[in-house]
Structures are given as structure tokens and as C-alpha cells.
Amino acid sequence: MYGFLIALGLVLLVAILWMVYRIQTLLSLAKKSDKKYVSGSNRINAILMMVFLIGMGILLFWYSIKEFDNYQLPIASEHGVITDRLFWITTAVTGVVFLITHILLFWFGYRYQYKENKRAAYYPDNNKLEVIWTLVPALVLTVLVVTGWKAWSDITSPAPDNAHQIEILGYQFAWEIRYAGRDGQMGEFDYRLISPTNSRGVNFADKNALDDFGAQNVVVPKGEPVVFRIRARDVLHSVFVPHMRIKMDAVPGMPTMFWFVANKTTAEMREETGDAEFEYELACAELCGNGHYSMRKIITVLEPDEYQRWVAEQATFIEQDPGLIADLPDELKELAAIKISESNK
Amino acid sequence: MAEVKLSTHGAETHEGHDHEHSDNFITKYIFSTDHKMISKQYLVTGMFWAVIGGGLSILFRLQLGFPDMDMSFLRPILGGWINEAGQLDSNFYLALVTMHGTIMVFFVLTAGLSGTFANYLIPLQIGARDMASGFLNMLSYWFFFLSGVVMFISLFLQGGPAAGGWTVYPPLSALEQAIPGSGAGMTLWLVAMVLFIISQLMAGINYITTVINMRTKGMSFSRLPLTVWALFLTAVVGLLAFPVLFGAALLLFFDRSFGTSFYLSDIYIGGEPLPHVGGSAVLYQHLFWFLGHPEVYIVILPAFGISSEIISTNSRKPIFGYKAMILSLLGITILSFVVWAHHMFVSGMNPFLGSIFMFLTLIIAVPSAVKVFNYLTTLWRGNIIFTPGMLFSIGMVSFFISGGLTGIFVGNSAIDIQLHDTYFVVAHFHLVMGSASFFAMLAGIYHWFPKMFGRMMDNRLGYIHFWLSFVGVYLVFFPMHYIGIAGFPRRYYSFTTFDFTDKYTDLNMFVSVAAIITFAAQFIFLFNFFYSMYRGRRASANPWRANTLEWTTPINPGHGNWPGEIPTVYRWPYDYSKPGSKEDFIPQTVPLAATPESNLPHEKELVKVEREIMEEEGEALIIDEPKGS
Numbered sequence: 001m002y003g004f005l006i007a008l009g010l011v012l013l014v015a016i017l018w019m020v021y022r023i024q025t026l027l028s029l030a031k032k033s034d035k036k037y038v039s040g041s042n043r044i045n046a047i048l049m050m051v052f053l054i055g056m057g058i059l060l061f062w063y064s065i066k067e068f069d070n071y072q073l074p075i076a077s078e079h080g081v082i083t084d085r086l087f088w089i090t091t092a093v094t095g096v097v098f099l100i101t102h103i104l105l106f107w108f109g110y111r112y113q114y115k116e117n118k119r120a121a122y123y124p125d126n127n128k129l130e131v132i133w134t135l136v137p138a139l140v141l142t143v144l145v146v147t148g149w150k151a152w153s154d155i156t157s158p159a160p161d162n163a164h165q166i167e168i169l170g171y172q173f174a175w176e177i178r179y180a181g182r183d184g185q186m187g188e189f190d191y192r193l194i195s196p197t198n199s200r201g202v203n204f205a206d207k208n209a210l211d212d213f214g215a216q217n218v219v220v221p222k223g224e225p226v227v228f229r230i231r232a233r234d235v236l237h238s239v240f241v242p243h244m245r246i247k248m249d250a251v252p253g254m255p256t257m258f259w260f261v262a263n264k265t266t267a268e269m270r271e272e273t274g275d276a277e278f279e280y281e282l283a284c285a286e287l288c289g290n291g292h293y294s295m296r297k298i299i300t301v302l303e304p305d306e307y308q309r310w311v312a313e314q315a316t317f318i319e320q321d322p323g324l325i326a327d328l329p330d331e332l333k334e335l336a337a338i339k340i341s342e343s344n345k
Numbered sequence: 346m347a348e349v350k351l352s353t354h355g356a357e358t359h360e361g362h363d364h365e366h367s368d369n370f371i372t373k374y375i376f377s378t379d380h381k382m383i384s385k386q387y388l389v390t391g392m393f394w395a396v397i398g399g400g401l402s403i404l405f406r407l408q409l410g411f412p413d414m415d416m417s418f419l420r421p422i423l424g425g426w427i428n429e430a431g432q433l434d435s436n437f438y439l440a441l442v443t444m445h446g447t448i449m450v451f452f453v454l455t456a457g458l459s460g461t462f463a464n465y466l467i468p469l470q471i472g473a474r475d476m477a478s479g480f481l482n483m484l485s486y487w488f489f490f491l492s493g494v495v496m497f498i499s500l501f502l503q504g505g506p507a508a509g510g511w512t513v514y515p516p517l518s519a520l521e522q523a524i525p526g527s528g529a530g531m532t533l534w535l536v537a538m539v540l541f542i543i544s545q546l547m548a549g550i551n552y553i554t555t556v557i558n559m560r561t562k563g564m565s566f567s568r569l570p571l572t573v574w575a576l577f578l579t580a581v582v583g584l585l586a587f588p589v590l591f592g593a594a595l596l597l598f599f600d601r602s603f604g605t606s607f608y609l610s611d612i613y614i615g616g617e618p619l620p621h622v623g624g625s626a627v628l629y630q631h632l633f634w635f636l637g638h639p640e641v642y643i644v645i646l647p648a649f650g651i652s653s654e655i656i657s658t659n660s661r662k663p664i665f666g667y668k669a670m671i672l673s674l675l676g677i678t679i680l681s682f683v684v685w686a687h688h689m690f691v692s693g694m695n696p697f698l699g700s701i702f703m704f705l706t707l708i709i710a711v712p713s714a715v716k717v718f719n720y721l722t723t724l725w726r727g728n729i730i731f732t733p734g735m736l737f738s739i740g741m742v743s744f745f746i747s748g749g750l751t752g753i754f755v756g757n758s759a760i761d762i763q764l765h766d767t768y769f770v771v772a773h774f775h776l777v778m779g780s781a782s783f784f785a786m787l788a789g790i791y792h793w794f795p796k797m798f799g800r801m802m803d804n805r806l807g808y809i810h811f812w813l814s815f816v817g818v819y820l821v822f823f824p825m826h827y828i829g830i831a832g833f834p835r836r837y838y839s840f841t842t843f844d845f846t847d848k849y850t851d852l853n854m855f856v857s858v859a860a861i862i863t864f865a866a867q868f869i870f871l872f873n874f875f876y877s878m879y880r881g882r883r884a885s886a887n888p889w890r891a892n893t894l895e896w897t898t899p900i901n902p903g904h905g906n907w908p909g910e911i912p913t914v915y916r917w918p919y920d921y922s923k924p925g926s927k928e929d930f931i932p933q934t935v936p937l938a939a940t941p942e943s944n945l946p947h948e949k950e951l952v953k954v955e956r957e958i959m960e961e962e963g964e965a966l967i968i969d970e971p972k973g974s
Contacts (some may be wrong), residue, residue, distance in 0.1 A: 003418070024805065038730050041808060045731035048812060049739075056819060063827070070848065071831040083759050090760060094750040101717060101746050108724040109739060112660070113731070119929060120661040120922040121726035129722070130669050130715070137714040141707045144757060149700050151759035156696030172523065172614070191611040192618045201613070230693075234614040235517040236626055238691065238766065242832030242845050245763045247691045251626050252516060253610025256693035281843050285766040285834045287510045288517060289524045290435040293837040 038114045046113035053106035057099075073243055074272055076280065076301070078261040079155045080245035086148055093140060159259035163225035166218060168282075169200055170230075170237030170250040173291025175282065176200050177218050181211030181316060182342075186229060191252075194233065197321055201233075204318065204325050205332065210339045213314045218282060218299040220262050221307035227259040238286035241299060243269070249286055265301045316340070368904075376487075378479030379904050383486050384464035385797060388790070390493065391457020392871070395783075397497075398448035399864050405441045408433045410857025412839055412850075426505070435838040439508040440526050442836055444500065446511025447534070449779065451541055452496070454644040456489050458786045459583070462647055463552045463576040465793060469895035470570050472561025472912060474905045477554040481547050488544035492537045499533035507534035510836060512637065515608040515629050519600045522615040531601070535594050542587045542594075549587075552580035561894070563914035568933065570893050570918045571664060574671055575650025578678045579643050585682065586639035593632035600624070627692055634685035641778045642681040645745075648785030649674065649716060652738040654918075655792050656720060658891045659735035660727030661929050663919035666719045673712035673719075680709040690758040691765050699758045706756040713749050717742065728922070728929070732889065733807025734792030740815045741784040747819075748777025751826070766836075769829025772822045780818045787814075787870065794874075795888050799901040800881030806873040810866055817863030824852050892918045892932045915955060916948075 075084055112120075165180035178200055180186045187202050187209020194201040202209050220226050230239050232250035239258065240247045248258040270278045280299035284292055302310060318325050318336050325336050368377075377383060404423075407414060415431035416423075426437040464482065468475055476482045499506040508526025509518035513534065521528040556577040560569075569577075599605040600621075608629045609621035649670075657664040664670060686694065686702040720742045729735070751773040755761050764770060787810075794802045833846050840846040840853070887896040894914065898906050912934040920931040925943035937944055937952045944952065 021803075021806070025803070039804070041804065042731050045736060045808060046729075052812075052816070056816075060823075067827060071827040073830075073832055073845065080763075083762060086757065087754065087760050087763070090754055090757065094753055098746065098750050101721065102743065104721050105724070105739065105743060105746070108721065108727070109729060109731075112724060112727045112729050114661075114728050118728055120728040122663065122921075122923050123665065123722070123726065124663040124919065125666050125668070130666050130719075133718045134711060134715055138708075138711050141710055141753070144753065145704055145707045148757035148759045149703060152696065152700060152703065155759065155762070156699070191613045194613045194618060234612055235520065235523050236514055240766075240832075240834060242763070247762050247765055249691055249693045251693045252612050253622070254625065254627065254693055277844075279844065281845055283834060283843055283845075287439065287514070287836045290439065290838070292439075293435075293834075293839050294842040296842055 038116075042114050046110045049106040049109040053102065057102075074264075074269065075243065075245065076262055076264045076269060077244035077246065078263050079151070080243075080260075081263075082151045083155075083245050086144075086151055089147070090144060093144065155260075159227040159257065160225045163227040163259055164221065165227055165229060166220070167200070167229045167231070168218070168239055168250070168297075169233060170239070170284065170288070170295070171199075171233040172235065172289050173284075173295050175239075175295060175297045177215045177297070178202070179213050179215060179311070179314065180208075181213055182311075183208060183211055187212050189231075191233065198317075198324060202317065204336075205328060207332065207335055210318055210325075210332075210336050211316050213316045215314065218297060219307065219310055220299060220301050221304045222262050222265045222301050224304055224307075225259055225261050227257055229255060229257050231255045235288050236286045237284050237288050237295070240283045240285035241280060242283070243280055244299075247285055262301045265303055269301075376483060378475070378483045380464045380468050380476045380479070380482060381797070381902065381906075383482050384461050386486050387456060387460030387464060387489070388797075390490065391453050391461060391786075392874075394448050394452040394457065394493065395867075396871075398445050398453055399867065401441045401445040401448070403861055403864050404433070405438055405445070406857040406860045408438055408838065409840075410854040410860075412841070436508060436525055437505055438838045439510075439524070439836065440505040440530070443508050443510055443513075443526070444496075444506050447496070447507070450511060450640065450644065451538070452489075452493060454779070454782050454786070455545065455583075455640070456541070458647050458782055458789075459576065459579055459643065460486070460489065460548065461786075462572070462651060462789050462793075463548070463580065465797065466570075466572050466895065467552055467555050467576060468559070469796070469898065469902070469906060470573050470893050470918075471556060471559060471564050472894050472907075472914065473555060473559035474907075474911070476551050477559060478551055481551050485544045485547040485551065488540050488547065492540035492544060495533050495537040495540065499530050499537070502528075502530050502533070504528045504530055506530040512630075512633055513597070514633075515597060515600060515626055516612055519597060519609060520612070520614060520619075527601075535598050535601075538594055539591060542591045545583050545587050549580040549584040552576060553584065556580075561911045561914060564894075564933075568914055568917045570650075571653040571667070571670055571674075572647075572650040572893075574674055575646045575653075578674050579646040582639045582646070582678055582681060583643050586636045586643070589632055590636035593629060593636070596632075597629065627689070627694055630689050630692055631686065631694075634688045635682075638685040638688065639681045641774070642677055644778050644782045646674065646677070648741055648745075648782040651785045651789040651792075652720070652741045654893070655732075655734045655738040655788050656723055656742075657919055657921065658792075658889050659730045659732055659738075660724055661730070661921045662723055662727045663917075663921055664719070665722035665725075666715075667917065667919060669715055670719055673715045676712040677709060680705065680712070684709055687756055687758070687761075690761045696758075703756065703758045707753065710749070710753060710756070713745075717746055717749070731808075732791065733802070733804060733811055734788045734889075736808065736811040736815075737784045737788035737791065740811065740818075741781050741788060743815075744776045744781040744784060744818070747823075748773055748775070748781060752777060763832070764829060766834055767829040768825040768833045768835055771835050772825035772829055775822045775825075776818075780822065784814075784818075790874070792889065793895075794877065795884030795900075796895055796898075796902075798878050798881070799884055800877055800879075801884050801888065802873050802877040802881060806869055810869045810873065813866035813869070814863055817859055817866060820859035821856055821863055824856050828852060887932075890928075890930050892920060892930050894933055897932060897934055 075081055165186050167178035167186055169176040176199055185208035188206040189201045190203055191201050193203055230248050230250045232252045237250040244260060246258055246260055248256050270276055282297040282299055284295035319340050325333060416427050416433055417431040420427045426434045428434055504525040506526060507530045508524050517523050518527050518531055596607040600607050600609055606621040606624035608626050609624040612619045612621060653664050684706045686698055687706040690699045755764050755770055755773055791802055791807055828849050884900060886900055897912050914933045915936040916933055918933050922929045923931060923943040936955055937948050938955055
């Protein structure tokens with residue numbers, strides 16, 4: 001019934017529009033206005049140019065100012081402060097260009113609308129002008145590029161030696177986390193070792209793997225360098241932590257990394273945002289299948305001493321599932337037993 | 346094609362002509378070798394795909410704007426893709442996004458834009474009877490048509506069409522276990538793209554050959570309209586870039602069907618490890634974007650050409666900095682091949698490569714800026730007539746500024762870390778290449794409709810169409826900057842799973858409503874187009890009082906374009922409002938010798954050369970000898 005009414009309404013609407021159109025065409029024929037070289041609509045369009053400029057300009061400023069705190073995410077990493085500063089510098093520079101060019105575009109449209117007794121200026125070129133407006137953008141862009149390049153080289157430089165190693169493995173449709181343990185060395189992995197009990201494919205024949213441990217959430221100390229060792233198990237994923245301005249693809253067969261220093265604990269961020277339930281979130285930013293939109297992982301940032309305590313509490317993989325080392329040679333089993341007893345001290 | 350050879354000069358062409366009119370329906374409208382008919386075929390096919398591509402975007406905008414909506418009413422069209430609860434299937438959502446991108450980029454803005462205007466304008470504006478090879482031209486269209494048929498069929502497959510994004514990155518696009526769309530749908534996608542590439546290469550070779558070899562007497566490269574320059578360079582870019590996509594697609598095809606490992610390595614999926622080792626997923630991205638980035642220039646260069654022509658004509662002013670416009674087109678053409686990896690800053694490729702591509706990318710902003718300033722100066726002190734074509738060209742410039750400036754953000758690798766794959770990027774490219782070239786396409790249709798069909802489109806409907814679309818496009822894409830800065834990733838089926846995206850539901854709803862209105866406004870255009878084709882007011886020979894050669898043909902040009910000999914060209918195409926001249930335009934066919942009152946100092950020298958050439962050819966000046974010269 002509803003469908004029928006909507007269809008009827010649409011048909012009526014189209015019929016009315018059709019009538020208006022026909023009447024209008026006939027009227028313009030009668031008035032011979034279609035014979036004129038330039039009709040009165042020219043003036044209306046010129047005025048609309050200004051209306052558009054002013055209307056959209058007001059809308060732009062009003063919304064940008066009103067919503068600022070909503071779209072501007074608080075920054076939670078040291079490099080994020082730098083990239084965000086670059087972002088806002090670029091916004092300022094391009095914003096000025098945006099406004100000036102648009103004001104000129106629409107104002108010229110209005111100001112130089114057709115007048116019957118007027119003639120356009122014959123002004124085919126001016127080399128001086130052209131050189132100026134080639135060089136000025138080139139100069140401004142050079143400044144932007146060089147500052148961007150410096151930030152980029154710092155961010156992508158090799159991670160400091162003392163960085164905490166955290167492995168993030170993406171798969172359809174979740175993340176697995178692994179810590180390097182107290183030796184600070186991540187054990188090797190091989191995708192052929194992946195099994196229901198060893199979802200990360202860790203090679204426990206590598207003794208660095210013996211103290212590795214997993215975690216439900218990513219836990220990160222504040223103020224200390226942390227390196228995410230990123231890989232994927234099936235298709236491309238991308239580690240995206242919006243508050244920390246982190247993004248790096250996870251590629252099957254090609255481990256990637258991103259290092260950073262978190263500068264606000266979760267507790268501090270809860271205070272800053274006034275949201276008692278605030279959590280840092282890790283999302284997937286590279287299309288990976290139908291669950292792409294739901295690959296959520298929580299990141300907790302702790303004070304360094306809290307972090308050390310947390311690390312000490314974690315049980316290693318081999319403690320949790322001794323079956324993982326069942327097939328290992330005896331000397332490695334012994335080593336594993338020593339590691340377990342060490343960590344239980 | 347005999348008359349093409351005879352076409353340079355002489356009266357014999359008159360005879361060769363009248364024999365041509367024995368076309369039957371099939372040779373005239375279907376397997377036509379006439380560039381004008383092929384152009385119209387491209388246009389109508391492009392419009393068909395634009396409606397499909399736009400319609401798909403409305404479907405996913407419904408999902409994004411109204412996530413809780415009961416979509417059962419769409420079941421008659423979408424069938425099983427609407428689940429029991431009346432929700433859009435999340436796999437199908439990805440298929441919609443993928444098909445929208447593929448269709449818009451390739452079928453509408455590449456074939457629909459270049460195909461239509463290169464075919465229509467190149468022979469008419471350079472003064473040629475037809476394309477260099479009419480047969481190749483026909484084949485090109487029919488390969489495109491076939492490609493469209495294959496793509497269209499893929500929409501109706503059980504597993505759905507390709508769903509890995511329009512960039513179809515492997516391993517997602519290579520493994521059916523990963524997403525259902527990577528089964529038969531992806532195979533058809535690859536087949537369709539291969540057919541499309543073949544079509545584009547045949548078209549491109551033809552455009553290039555025609556422009557180089559078949560310009561009429563006097564039509565030097567320094568007198569070519571900017572439309573032809575732009576379409577010529579577009580064809581060059583396409584010819585160099587498309588084969589690489591062909592290679593990428595072929596390797597992907599091998600990985601999918603023959604067990605090779607070009608792109609696949611170390612994959613564990615569906616509970617088992619796959620045998621592929623040693624491939625690189627990033628290799629595909631390099632190959633894809635080696636086409637993919639030039640592709641966005643394939644889409645925007647014709648838009649520059651069309652808008653330059655229309656803005657100059659309707660400002661009644663020469664285009665400002667004709668040479669600078671050509672140089673910036675050339676600069677963009679060359680640079681377009683060395684910036685591709687800026688799509689891959691965070692793909693895991695060597696960060697040093699990232700710095701190189703950041704430098705190269707931001708260089709391309711310079712010629713783009715020059716173009717914008719030149720458009721503005723062309724409007725300055727003009728005598729502007731707002732035809733619908735002019736309005737859409739101004740809209741194109743506005744979109745190009747808005748979208749181009751955000752390119753400076755995403756081209757900067759440090760800033761791109763945060764913005765990559767968010768809605769900020771979606772806003773950026775929809776404005777700068779999507780909407781800008783779409784508007785140029787509409788501008789071109791409004792402007793050359795009288796030549797194509799011998800009738801005028803209705804101006805008032807054109808104005809309504811323009812203002813609804815112009816405001817609409819901004820209301821759709823501008824808000825996306827805000828949600829992009831807020832970190833909303835693209836290609837998300839739902840935003841409720843994360844705290845940081847669980848807001849802006851109102852803004853997303855607003856965008857969806859704006860999208861629906863903007864899409865609906867395009868039907869005003871469709872009505873205007875088809876109605877005017879049959880019932881529109883009859884056009885005069887030169888309704889916009891333009892200078893270029895196409896307006897010297899009969900109102901309905903027949904096969905061969907000019908009934909007599911092809912006109913000779915004596916000047917550049919932008920002599921508008923020249924001081925001293927009575928009319929505010931001087932067509933390219935008017936000799937300098939006939940306009941002593943408006944000749945510039947250096948042109949007075951050229952008059953002598955002009956005379957000498959004419960005497961050599963044994964021709965008399967048709968126009969009266971000017972007094973006192």
C-alpha cells in the first residue's frame with residue numbers, strides 16, 4: 001500500500017514538473033527571450049555565485065569551529081605532536097589559498113558578468129605574472145616538503161635498541177599480540193608452524209621464543225620507545241591507532257614495523273577527555289574482507305613501573321601450554337624448564 | 346576512405362561525398378566507423394554506466410547513513426543480499442564499493458569522457474574528415490562494450506562481483522577463501538579489464554596518430570585548441586600506462602588460476618598453509634599504481650582541456666597563458682609517471698622510497714596551481730556568459746581547487762600516516778578527480794550538444810541541474826574531510842564497532858541525504874538530454890560564437906564533416922574580444938590578411954608569409970582585400 005502511494009506521488013510529481021517545464025518553454029517562446037543572445041538568467045546565475053560563496057563560506061567556518069573538539073582527536077604519541085603540527089600548518093597555508101582562489105573565482109563570476117555594451121579585455125599572457133605564480137607555490141611547497149621529509153625520516157628511522165618489542169599479527173578478523181619476554185628478543189616464526197594451539201606460528205626450537213608471551217590487549221609503557229613488529233597471516237591488514245597517529249600495513253610474507261613513544265597513559269587520557277571508559281583502540285585500515293570493520297583491539301598505556309609489574313605477571317606460551325615444546329630435543333626442554341622456573345621467581 | 350586522401354585541397358572532394366549516404370541502420374548506428382557516431386555511442390554507454398555506478402553508491406550510502414534501516418523493500422532488486430533482518434550483507438557492501446569505484450573510474454570517467462570527447466573533438470577541431478582508422482575506432486568501442494557486458498554479468502553472480510576494492514589488492518583478490526567476491530566475480534573483473542585495456546590502447550593509438558598526421562593546413566601544434574592538446578596527452582598517458590595494468594592483471598590471473606606466486610607468500614588461510622612462497626603483495630601495488638596514478642590524470646586531463654575551451658569562449662577572452670597551459674599539461678603528463686608510490690607510503694615499502702615520492706608528488710602541485718591561476722585570470726575582466734557549460738566548467742575549477750589542496754596533505758608522507766585510507770582521502774579524490782572530471786564531462790555535453798545533435802539543450806533545466814549538483818557535491822564530500830580527520834577508515838560497513846568512530850551518525854546521515862538528492866538531480870539532466878535530442882530548439886551554426894573549427898561545419902555534419910574542402914587555419918583558437926575587431930570573436934579560418942584592423946605587431950609580419958603561401962598554392966583570397974594595407 002505504502003509502495004503504491006509513494007509511486008503515485010512520484011508520478012504526480014513528475015507530471016507537475018513536466019507541466020511547469022512545458023509552460024515555461026512556451027512562455028519563453030512567446031516572449032522571444034530564447035532568441036536573445038544572453039538572457040536574464042545570466043544575472044541570476046551571477047548573483048547565485050555570490051550567494052554560494054557567502055553561504056558555503058559561513059557554513060564552512062561555523063561547522064569547522066563548532067565541531068573542532070570532535071574531529072580533532074587528542075594526540076597520544078610524541079611523533080603525533082609533530083605530524084599534527086604539520087597538518088595544521090598545511091591547513092593554514094592551503095586554507096588561505098582555498099579562500100583567496102574561491103573568492104576570486106566567484107567574485108570574478110559576479111563582477112564580470114555579461115554586459116551588452118561592454119567588451120572583455122584582450123589579455124592573452126603576462127610572463128612576469130606566470131613566473132611569479134610558478135615560483136611562489138614552488139617555494140611554499142619546498143618548505144612543506146622539507147619539514148614533512150624531516151618528520152618522516154625521524155618517524156621511519158630504525159627503532160632504538162632499547163625499544164620494547166611487541167608483535168602484532170593480523171588475520172581475518174582479529175589481531176594476535178606477542179611480547180618478546182624478558183630477553184627482549186622475539187622468537188622466530190614460520191607460517192607453516194601455525195596450528196590451533198600455535199596461532200602465531202612461533203618456532204619454539206628458537207630459544208628466544210621460550211620466554212615469549214601473549215596478551216589479550218596491547219599494553220605499552222608511557223614515555224619509552226615501543227616497536228610494533230607487524231605481520232599478517234592471510235591477507236593485507238593495516239595497524240591503525242588513531243590517537244597515536246600510527247598506521248602501517250601488515251603484509252603476509254613481509255614483516256613491517258612502526259616505532260613510537262606513547263606520551264599519555266590511558267588514565268591520563270580518561271581525565272583529559274572526561275570519558276571514564278576511554279580506551280585506545282587499534283583498528284584495521286586496509287580492506288581485508290567482510291569483518292574489516294570490526295578488527296578492534298584495545299591498547300592500554302601504563303606508567304613504566306606499572307608496565308614492569310604487568311610484564312612480570314604474564315605467563316609465557318610454554319608455561320600456559322607445555323604441549324608446545326613436547327616435540328623439542330631434550331636440551332631445549334631443559335632450557336625451557338629453567339626459563340619457566342626463572343619467571344616464576 | 347578515398348575522400349580522406351583527397352581532402353586537402355581542391356574541388357574534387359565535392360563528388361566523393363554524396364555517395365556516402367547509403368548507410369543502413371546497422372552501419373550507421375551500430376557498427377559505425379564515423380567518429381561522431383562512435384563518440385555518441387561512447388557517450389550513451391558512459392551515461393548508462395554513470396547511472397549504474399551512481400546507483401550503487403546510493404545503496405551503500407543508505408547503509409552508512411541509516412545503518413538501522415529496514416532495507417527489505419530492496420529485496421526485489423537485491424534478493425539474497427538483503428538478509429532476513431532486512432540488513433545489507435556486509436560482503437555485498439564491499440562489492441558495491443568495489444564496483445562503484447571500478448565503474449566510475451574506468452567506464453565513466455575514462456571511456457565515457459575521453460571516448461566521447463576525443464572521438465568527437467579531435468577530427469572536428471583539427472580539421473580532419475575522420476579518425477586515422479575508422480575501423481580501429483569501431484573495434485575500440487566494441488571492445489569497451491564487451492568489457493561492459495562482462496562486468497555487468499559479474500553483478501549477477503551467486504558469489505557477487507569482485508569485492509576487494511577497486512584496486513583489487515592481492516592476496517584478498519587472489520584467494521576465494523578470503524572473500525566470496527574473489528571467486529568468479531574477480532575472474533570476470535579481470536577479463537573485463539583486459540578487454541577494456543585493449544579497447545583503450547586501440548583508441549589511444551588512433552587519437553595520437555590522428556592528431557599528429559591529420560591536422561588541416563595551417564593547424565600547427567601552436568594553434569591547436571587546448572581540448573585537443575589535453576586529449577592528445579591523455580592518449581599518450583593511457584598508451585604508456587595501461588599495458589602495465591595488463592601485466593599486473595595477467596600475473597594476478599596466474600596466481601589465481603595456475604598456482605604461481607608473484608604476489609603471494611607465507612599465507613595461512615582456511616585452516617591450512619598455502620604452498621606459495623617468495624611472492625610480494627607490494628609488487629602488485631607498485632604495478633597497479635604505475636597505471637593507477639596516471640589513470641587519475643587520464644581522467645583529469647580531458648577535463649582541463651574541456652574547461653579551458655569553454656571558459657575562454659564564454660568569458661569572451663583568450664585563455665590566459667596558452668603556452669603555460671600547454672606546458673603545465675606536459676609537466677603533469679610527465680610527472681604523472683613518477684609519483685605512483687605516494688599511494689603506498691605506509692604499505693611497508695622502504696621509507697626512503699617514500700621520501701623520494703613525496704618530493705616528486707609535491708612538484709606536481711606546481712603545474713596544477715599554474716592552471717588554476719590561469720583559469721582565474723581568464724575570468725578576470727571577461728564578459729562572462731553563464732551557459733550551463735560555463736557553469737559546470739566553473740564548478741570544475743572549484744572542485745579542482747578544493748580537492749587539489751587536500752592533495753598537499755596526503756602527498757606529504759608524514760601527514761599521510763594518519764590520513765591514509767580514511768575518509769579524508771575519499772573526500773580528496775572524489776572532489777579532485779571524480780567530481781571535477783564529471784563536471785567537465787557535463788560541461789562538454791552541454792557545450793557540444795548543439796554540434797552533436799543539431800539542437801539546443803534547455804538552459805533553465807541546465808541551471809537547475811548545475812546548482813543542485815554543485816551544492817550537492819559539496820554537501821556530500823566536504824563533510825567527509827571532518828570524519829576523515831577524526832580517523833574514520835574507509836570501506837567500513839559499520840561505524841559502531843569502535844568508540845572513536847561511534848559518532849557523527851548525524852553527519853553520515855546528512856551526507857547520504859545529500860547524495861540521494863544529488864543523484865536524483867542527474868535525472869533532470871537525463872531528461873533534458875534525451876528530450877532535447879528530439880524536441881530541443883534547433884541550433885544555429887555557431888551558437889556560442891566560438892572560434893574553433895567544429896563550428897564551421899554544417900549544423901548536422903555528415904560523413905566527412907565538411908561538405909566542401911577542409912578549411913585552412915590561419916590563427917590560434919582564442920582570438921576573442923581582440924581590440925580593433927568588430928565582432929568579439931574571430932574564427933580560426935579567418936586569415937590575418939582579412940583583419941588588419943585587429944592584427945598585433947608580430948602578426949603583421951605573418952600576413953606577408955600568409956600571402957606568399959597562398960600565391961604558391963595559386964589561390965585567391967576569398968575575403969575582400971582590406972583597404973589601405
